[in-house]
Amino acid sequence: MLPIRERRTSTDRRKNDEAIAAELAVALAEGQIEILFQPQFFCASDALAGAEALARWNHPVRGRIGAETMFALAARAGMSEALTRRIASQALAAAAAWPADLRLSLNVTASDIAADDFATVLADVIARSDFPAERLTLELTEQALVRDMEGSAEQIARLADSGVRFALDDFGAGFCNFRYLKILPLHYLKLDRTMVEGIVNDARDLAVLRAIVAMAGALDLAVIAEGIESEAQLEKVRAEGCALFQGFLRARPMEAASFARFAHDGE
Template sequence: MLFSLRRLEAINIAYGEAAGDGALEEVASRIQHFASEELDGPWQLARAGGGSFLLVANEACSRERWQLVADQLADLISRPIAVPTGVLRLSPRVALIRALTDESVDSMLDRLGHALQEASEQQGQRLAWADGEVTPPGHSSAQLEADLLGAIDRDEIEVLFQPQFNLEDDSLTGAEALARWNHPELGRIGAGALFSIAERADHIGPLSRHIAAKALAAASEWPGDLRLSINVTPADLAFGSYVRQMLDLIRESGFPLRRLTLEVTEQALISDIAMAADMMAEFSAQGIRIALDDFGAGFCNFRYLKVLPMHYLKLDRSMIEGVTTDKRDVAVLRAIVAMAEALDLKVIAEGIEEEAQRVVAKREGCGFYQGFLRAQPMSAALFQKLAGSEA
């Protein structure tokens, strides 16, 4: 975790640098004593410059446990500090990370830095988790952001397709469009990292439209009534002319409106639910279907199901992982499907990786599924071949 102490510069000005140095020594002492008592595995504390400290621990630790440790440490640091000229109070901001397999130190520090900046910019936010994607080695975030600005023109953004199947007869029903960046030096960069980079570069809008255009162009060649699903980002819904631009893209591609599904996550709806509802209603009036994506991964705000014109609930993989071994997981799945049926919504199960999971999803009433059990994301050419063989 990376700590940043606010108001340190103001303390140096008001009380003198000796008071600021004394405060830093006290903070370091508090963190060291706390870590010695609370952490089981080896740990190391370092000053990261200015009013910043880095605490690294090597032990098995859940996300919840690490956040609890950070909360306790932030409370400890916030307690009054006595210095010769008076009593000081410091207000820490904390960035948290759990290192990914084979992740470099540079990548971890880069992600922590961005998370700390996010926490500092948000009013009232004390903790922030670093993004879950690794920064590819050898390139800083600034370099990647600069690279991305030209990636569309260089046709480095590839659209893959994750096939979707009917649970009743296992027939192919369509695919979800997923983006990958084929970086000329770093190789393939996944969708999560790609959109994180695009967000920092303020380039999500052009990227999202480019992905949609490529997906629609490929899907216009599909046989039968196969459906295309396209993800909608928070930046899309914040853009006033998104509906008009998206409808123009669809019409230019020739892809039938009635065969398109837009997948919207809870995160995309949080900022302005009323505007999102209006946009979704415009799409729905054109025959486009709407799916609430990653259902179960966030807060599951049921108000969305009341005010938005939804047609599908797409279950997050966490809602499926334990259904073959845990009765409570099955009970939750059963309840969600019952609620969806009452609201006339179809349920799509995501992350089906085992035959036993597919069997449970079918038994409990899910309508469709996608996952590595049947197919991994594939190129447009391979999906076209799959679609032809299924036709």
């Protein structure tokens, strides 16, 4: 039998998870989940390429809750699939009104990839939308893949066969298992912002960027530079051959209606 203190802790945790699940269910029902869009641009032309969808929970008491915390709460409450469905549905619905040459990027969590029916669930969401799978990119982090690489590869391959593209997100933020690049059907490497912060003034940082871009080119992967905040940084990633960039230099995340106007103004 557990000590009284441990039993109380376990009971408190269960009650807290139940409360979170109830709050999240209300959030999904009442539209408290908001999708912002972070524009992405072509390095070569500065033209708009699409946007990454960023989810936020506008909690009436706790205030705005970011995606990482929100998904962690959803995982503990057993609501990851419901949350993923809602975010994907909202983002795809908004993107369906964009100009036909723009792409949408969605983030994929560890809970998503771990679910046996993830590919089936997402394929169903895409099929119910008016947004073509060929214009959708799913961004994966190493944390989302590390638990079961073979299972992840199978799920990814099923969606890739339907036209969905995949990016390995936050590349360079931590220890990189290069086996991902070998066995996963990836299309993009998305550099973590720490990989571009010093490229203007630090020769070693620039050399690392150059090596990553060369490796990506050999693997037929396009490179996306994240966290571009100065013209000097943009000039460097452009010169080194990065395909796409995003960051506060050109635009901050914006609400769906604002991004739609931004996208159509650029036509």
